[in-house]
Amino acid sequence: MATLKQVAAHAExxxxxxxxxxxxxxxLRPDTLQxxxxxxxxxxxxxxxxxxxxxxxxxxxxxxxVPSWPHGQAHLVMDQxxxxxxxxxxxxxxxxxxxxxxxxxxxxxxxxxxxxxxxVDGFVLSQTExxxxxxxxxxxxxxxxxxxxxxxxxxxxxxxxxxxxxxVGCATAVRHLHETGRRRIGFLSWPxxxxxxxxxxxxxxxxxxxxxxxxxxxxxxxxxxTIEEGARATAELLDSGQGVDGIVAxxxxxxxxxxxxxxxxxxxAGVDVGVTGFDDSPLASVxxxxxxxxxxxxxxxxxxxxxxxxxxxSSSAVSDESTQQPRSTERLLQPELVIRGSSAPG
Amino acid sequence: MATLKQVAAHAExxxxxxxxxxxxxxxLRPDTLQxxxxxxxxxxxxxxxxxxxxxxxxxxxxxxxVPSWPHGQAHLVMDQxxxxxxxxxxxxxxxxxxxxxxxxxxxxxxxxxxxxxxxVDGFVLSQTExxxxxxxxxxxxxxxxxxxxxxxxxxxxxxxxxxxxxxVGCATAVRHLHETGRRRIGFLSWPxxxxxxxxxxxxxxxxxxxxxxxxxxxxxxxxxxTIEEGARATAELLDSGQGVDGIVAxxxxxxxxxxxxxxxxxxxAGVDVGVTGFDDSPLASVxxxxxxxxxxxxxxxxxxxxxxxxxxxSSSAVSDESTQQPRSTERLLQPELVIRGSSAPG
Numbered sequence: 094m095a096t097l098k099q100v101a102a103h104a105e106x107x108x109x110x111x112x113x114x115x116x117x118x119x120x121l122r123p124d125t126l127q128x129x130x131x132x133x134x135x136x137x138x139x140x141x142x143x144x145x146x147x148x149x150x151x152x153x154x155x156x157x158x159v160p161s162w163p164h165g166q167a168h169l170v171m172d173q174x175x176x177x178x179x180x181x182x183x184x185x186x187x188x189x190x191x192x193x194x195x196x197x198x199x200x201x202x203x204x205x206x207x208x209x210x211x212x213v214d215g216f217v218l219s220q221t222e223x224x225x226x227x228x229x230x231x232x233x234x235x236x237x238x239x240x241x242x243x244x245x246x247x248x249x250x251x252x253x254x255x256x257x258x259x260x261v262g263c264a265t266a267v268r269h270l271h272e273t274g275r276r277r278i279g280f281l282s283w284p285x286x287x288x289x290x291x292x293x294x295x296x297x298x299x300x301x302x303x304x305x306x307x308x309x310x311x312x313x314x315x316x317x318x319t320i321e322e323g324a325r326a327t328a329e330l331l332d333s334g335q336g337v338d339g340i341v342a343x344x345x346x347x348x349x350x351x352x353x354x355x356x357x358x359x360x361x362a363g364v365d366v367g368v369t370g371f372d373d374s375p376l377a378s379v380x381x382x383x384x385x386x387x388x389x390x391x392x393x394x395x396x397x398x399x400x401x402x403x404x405x406x407s408s409s410a411v412s413d414e415s416t417q418q419p420r421s422t423e424r425l426l427q428p429e430l431v432i433r434g435s436s437a438p439g
Numbered sequence: 440m441a442t443l444k445q446v447a448a449h450a451e452x453x454x455x456x457x458x459x460x461x462x463x464x465x466x467l468r469p470d471t472l473q474x475x476x477x478x479x480x481x482x483x484x485x486x487x488x489x490x491x492x493x494x495x496x497x498x499x500x501x502x503x504x505v506p507s508w509p510h511g512q513a514h515l516v517m518d519q520x521x522x523x524x525x526x527x528x529x530x531x532x533x534x535x536x537x538x539x540x541x542x543x544x545x546x547x548x549x550x551x552x553x554x555x556x557x558x559v560d561g562f563v564l565s566q567t568e569x570x571x572x573x574x575x576x577x578x579x580x581x582x583x584x585x586x587x588x589x590x591x592x593x594x595x596x597x598x599x600x601x602x603x604x605x606x607v608g609c610a611t612a613v614r615h616l617h618e619t620g621r622r623r624i625g626f627l628s629w630p631x632x633x634x635x636x637x638x639x640x641x642x643x644x645x646x647x648x649x650x651x652x653x654x655x656x657x658x659x660x661x662x663x664x665t666i667e668e669g670a671r672a673t674a675e676l677l678d679s680g681q682g683v684d685g686i687v688a689x690x691x692x693x694x695x696x697x698x699x700x701x702x703x704x705x706x707x708a709g710v711d712v713g714v715t716g717f718d719d720s721p722l723a724s725v726x727x728x729x730x731x732x733x734x735x736x737x738x739x740x741x742x743x744x745x746x747x748x749x750x751x752x753s754s755s756a757v758s759d760e761s762t763q764q765p766r767s768t769e770r771l772l773q774p775e776l777v778i779r780g781s782s783a784p785g
Contacts (some may be wrong), residue, residue, distance in 0.1 A: 159521045380665075
């Protein structure tokens, strides 16, 4: 049986192009695709998992652990992320192997086992924690990995990562509210123990300071990510006598609480008070007025994750990728503000 | 190098037990696990993906297509389902390979390719449609598959499935509201084009009739699954002069709309009007009062999906499974009503 390299030589294209013809044909020009397909047929090349993984050392299956959340919580943009991650992997002829593992040290045997059995060739990590045991172990074993999200509370990041700049996102929300005439903009946050929350809070504070807007007593911490807590914190802001006319919430759920409290007081979001959320979850468009929200660019995040993960291998895997530029393994992406009626009435 | 069968013979256990020792050790008795582990060490057995898939024909990787939804919609219990599905697959030493594919005929090449390249050994389908092209093709190719969810509008189901009895769920919600003293129970539905909606509606209607409760003009169709539409439909029910004191909503989102409309009128959910949702999504516990909702038993669903899928193979795969009972390939599971304040105040 012909090898991938023989097909590539016959069609006068790179190995990667043959791989694309098999797995992501839409990425090729029609004439190239036709040439490769013809060579595949003529040489009777039949790719399969076993032959493939013996033939090249390219990453084939990428492990991703389904995050587990406390009861009642959820990753509301989980399916968007998985869709983007699969799509990005598939565009490079790879696939995602999904698995479950306990958080922390208890989960390490699962990672070890997946690697020992050669089921996966690399990992995309999420739900990373301070002093997460996975990073050190994966580095030691020289297993390719990349994290979605930074680790907080350490001076340097323990490995390659892709993250969204939440601080910039919140600053953008503040500037948007300022442009629509808001001058006293509160912030609904989570407990201080969350590094993520402190980062987003800093973005709100910085933007307010740059615009000469007050910040004192305008950040309220919610003990839980619930509509109830968002409503309570909003009531606290509105009752503080500071004339709050804008609210940047650290999550869509808390923002929904703000909308509820405004409604209960006969106030109209987007008219009396401008409100923004975070994540552009499905909730943002099922409320009325629609919720202005900070969107994480999922396709871009997934593309960068896969690019960093597979670059690790490029020197040993496919020889004709020498034209690629070296890629930074720390990528902080810009979120996008999706504007709806809660901040800018149509 | 030793084979799986040699290890099994040495340890005097079945091949499946050796597989469990490697992949789901918690399923074995400690003394069995110790014996198998010792044999593995003595014979220097090293499992890996390639060796394994050549050695047995058992399903190893199960393909699951990430559902894609229209913009702004989402599967709010997606991560619960995936967690359960991975867990169930892992308990049988299998894993989930995630992929993306267009809906309908356009997606078929993706299924064909995954199969041709032997990347997966079977499929769990979701988002099945009337005259879904996948069923016929998979059956023809003798590729194991099972659907999560029935197909509507066909006289017989086109293949094995696991589903939740939504009609029973809605009937249970009606009986619960009746037990808490409600006598005029409305139903918030989706458009008539949804077979799923008609099924759930029939459960509401049947339970009302059995309890001698009225149904005329008490079912309202929402054009979209939004909070806004749920609120509008609730207003329609409340304004109809029928003294509505209970509302069964076909989704948590529509139920949230009902809660909003009640709040806007100064009515208290659970006191003035009992409200229930469907799916027990994360939204059900972030509102106050908490939303009573019909929960799909995800672990059980996933367990049945994997059991049906892997039973298909049992005759050809591992010889020592003859003690297993034949399993029905059509499983309709009972949902559970999770009661919170929206129907039964503290």
